[in-house]
């Protein structure tokens with residue numbers, strides 16, 4: 393029996409090496425066995441995760457496919473029918489028949505323009521993403537109205553390149569009236585990325601679709617009076633500086649003017665940018681002052697009226713929707729053709745920018761006074777100094793160019809326009825009991 397000493401200090405030194413080697417070998421095998429088991433397990437887990445992920449993505453794709461709000465034979469038929477001009481050839485105007493894709497069709501300006509086009513016999517297909525920047529039920533109600541007029545509105549986003557390609561594949565649109573945008577001057581401080589998403593990325597996606605379309609459409613799109621920013625020349629002319637925006641909203645609209653210029657220059661797209669001046673009227677935007685003031689006054693809630701430096705009232709060149717619609721239609725009629733095909737420019741194409749304003753600014757307190765009179769309710773006013781929120785003290789349009797080239801001539805003053813708005817508001821929101829607008 394080996395003594396403890398023998399065990400610790402064996403007489404044959406090689407013996408311990410062999411035994412140790414065997415032990416290491418055994419350990420190595422054990423270790424290798426457990427590593428390879430672990431490896432197999434890891435492989436198994438990776439395979440399991442991969443198949444789970446691909447199953448998930450398959451489910452996502454199929455869900456998207458099956459729940460997509462566009463596509464299918466019936467959908468294509470609706471698009472084609474809606475895009476078909478209905479005017480008889482003998483009733484055709486100089487500009488000829490149009491098939492117009494109106495983006496932002498369920499929006500304020502978009503719905504009015506779409507109906508006006510359809511009424512005069514042009515083909516119209518609407519596109520709108522029905523986002524919830526303001527009450528989507530108002531957008532749905534506009535959609536129902538459009539439907540009654542034979543305008544089909546596709547539910548989708550201008551950032552969806554596949555959808556745009558599909559639409560241009562189905563219809564040879566002669567024009568695009570691009571009104572989809574993230575609007576609102578002050579909201580840009582709350583949600584800046586929504587402006588980049590819609591007004592920059594969305595615009596580029598749309599431009600890409602237009603330049604690739606064959607034939608290329610002429611594009612008329614909504615810029616904004618806000619591009620004048622800190623400009624102090626009055627009234628604002630298209631020749632004035634527009635490189636000092638006061639809000640991110642204004643900056644994205646200015647970027648839009650530059651982006652569209654690029655597509656005009658490289659690809660021969662016919663471009664008309666319209667600088668709208670504070671558009672108001674029936675079916676308007678609930679986020680705008682005249683609309684939210686009306687709501688609050690009727691509900692007995694206070695309104696906040698901003699005031700400029702040195703207690704100077706803010707003023708806007710408020711422009712009635714029907715005048716804006718005429719400016720939009722005039723722009724489409726005079727747009728001139730895009731010159732590119734197959735994504736290549738064949739010659740110079742028109743690039744135009746117009747102010748569409750009313751040429752008679754009115755102060756915000758005057759606007760409130762008119763509303764009080766029509767609503768027969770005194771407003772509870774909180775007058776506060778204009779915060780640094782992107783607002784500008786006043787706007788005032790010079791419309792000489794639009795008058796000359798589009799035959800644009802606004803005819804509705806703020807009193808008349810607000811009367812129509814209040815009448816609509818009371819009816820739409822069910823305030824008609826005992827209230828009349830005189």
Ligand SMILES: O=C(O)[C@H]1O[C@H](OP(=O)(O)OP(=O)(O)OC[C@H]2O[C@@H](n3ccc(=O)[nH]c3=O)[C@H](O)[C@@H]2O)[C@H](O)[C@@H](O)[C@H]1O
Nearest residue numbers: 575576577616617618668669670680681696697698706783
């Ligand atoms: O021409 C444009 O390009 C822009 O017009 C519109 O912007 P704005 O001219 O700022 O209109 P709007 O919000 O109705 O405020 C009107 C006045 O009320 C003041 N105002 C506003 C809100 C308030 O609570 N209190 C207040 O005094 C406010 O200080 C301002 O003096 C569009 O919204 C915008 O999308 C864009 O199209």
